[in-house]
Amino acid sequence: MSDPAVEELGYEQARDDLVEVVRRLEAGGLSLEESLRLWERGEALAKTCERLLAGARERIDQALSVTEEDVAEG
Template identity: 55%
Template sequence: MTESSQGVTEVSSLTFEQARDELVRVVGELEQGAPTLEQSLALWERGEALAARCEEWLLGAKRRLDDARAHAETDG
């Protein structure tokens, strides 16, 4: 995995499963309550980035399915 200088994996390099699993972890930490407001904000921002990455993967998968269906319809 690629890590930034802060030791946090770059969201853009994560697979869907990696982003989803980390998002679950981040949500759990937020639900428990971070010790400081700054930590809560950092977790929230990370969660937003992870959610966007998951959505990006899902939209890409949907496009691939739509393309496959369209191709199957023109062949059949």
């Protein structure tokens, strides 16, 4: 199974992939090697989600800042 590169995923795809990783790990029955591979991918997916959410939060903060400046000037 060839997983897409984590850094190429958007938030929704990374989140969905992370949910699937967690589901597979919780289901058990995997070899140690497969469990470790999934765990590492899950860590990378979680970091990607956090990075993308932080970027979205920053964009929202910037938009709110511009709106507040417009109100203050008006």
